Amino acid sequence: MFRTVLVHAGEHPALAQGQAPPGLLSPAEETILAGLTLLPRRRKWLLGRWAAKRLLGELAAEDNGVVAGLPRNEDWRRQCSILNDESGVPYVDRQGQGRRPLSLSISHRGDWGLAAVALVPGARIGADIESVEPRDPALVRQFFSESEAERVGSGRDADRTVARIWSAKEAVLKAMGIGLRHDTRDIVVGDEKVAPGLTEGWRALDVWLAPVLAVRIAPRSLTLLCRDFDGHVVTVALLL
Numbered sequence: 001m002f003r004t005v006l007v008h009a010g011e012h013p014a015l016a017q018g019q020a021p022p023g024l025l026s027p028a029e030e031t032i033l034a035g036l037t038l039l040p041r042r043r044k045w046l047l048g049r050w051a052a053k054r055l056l057g058e059l060a061a062e063d064n065g066v067v068a069g070l071p072r073n074e075d076w077r078r079q080c081s082i083l084n085d086e087s088g089v090p091y092v093d094r095q096g097q098g099r100r101p102l103s104l105s106i107s108h109r110g111d112w113g114l115a116a117v118a119l120v121p122g123a124r125i126g127a128d129i130e131s132v133e134p135r136d137p138a139l140v141r142q143f144f145s146e147s148e149a150e151r152v153g154s155g156r157d158a159d160r161t162v163a164r165i166w167s168a169k170e171a172v173l174k175a176m177g178i179g180l181r182h183d184t185r186d187i188v189v190g191d192e193k194v195a196p197g198l199t200e201g202w203r204a205l206d207v208w209l210a211p212v213l214a215v216r217i218a219p220r221s222l223t224l225l226c227r228d229f230d231g232h233v234v235t236v237a238l239l240l
């Protein structure tokens with residue numbers, strides 16, 4: 001249904017310095033990087049491109065039809081760009097040929113970068129990585145539904161529960177292409193549920209959408225999956 005890749009800033013010395021590893025960026029991406037002046041933003045942005053191009057390279061090496069149309073030569077990473085549309089949604093642009101019909105999502109947290117691609121034609125994907133750490137209680141008060149706040153209050157591993165719910169909300173809003181412009185309480189993240197065929201530690205989560213969002217995704221259905229990773233929670237939302 002989907003593929004993800006996680007990369008670490010320590011994989012290449014240039015990434016930690018906010019510089020592009022040689023051969024990574026297209027000319028269009030180099031122009032964007034030149035406009036990013038703050039080091040944390042440069043690092044995050046580069047980690048996203050490093051992750052996304054790693055994932056595209058893996059899929060191309062497997063001859064996966066989902067990346068059909070990408071250049072097949074050693075210099076392919078310089079011939080395709082990971083750009084963002086006017087809403088911020090990332091997409092793959094092949095030099096001179098425009099947006100590829102491929103749903104891509106990017107997230108960064110600390111030294112980790114995450115990229116995810118939907119493998120089902122026409123599906124849309126949103127992915128998010130969050131660290132499990134104590135958060136300002138205002139996050140739960142302002143952005144969680146009553147039932148979510150109750151689960152946080154009554155559970156034993158509150159930090160993990162908060163990270164999981166917050167990451168899930170972001171992943172859903174990314175799959176919809178909205179981001180945090182929408183009220184996060186219109187997405188209510190539930191408990192884990194049984195789902196057949198999941199591998200690599202992925203678990204399915206129940207999720208409820210307010211009618212205003214349910215109408216926007218119809219006739220698609222929403223699948224929400226999460227896994228734990230090295231003190232982080234990774235979430236993928238798929239609109240199928």
Ligand SMILES: CC(C)(COP(=O)(O)OP(=O)(O)OC[C@H]1O[C@@H](n2cnc3c(N)ncnc32)[C@H](O)[C@@H]1OP(=O)(O)O)[C@@H](O)C(=O)NCCC(=O)NCCS
Pocket residue numbers: 044045048084087088089090105106107108109128129170173174175176177178179180181
């Ligand atoms: C999209 C958003 C949820 C990202 O959350 P985040 O925790 O800050 O950052 P993450 O690292 O998880 O994700 C960032 C990536 O999300 C992607 N993204 C941005 N806007 C997106 C959107 N509307 N839909 C889908 N994906 C989006 C981008 O690829 C971005 O990485 P890039 O800029 O390097 O390409 C959030 O930044 C947002 O909603 N932004 C738009 C609204 C806004 O700017 N609000 C002000 C802050 S509340």
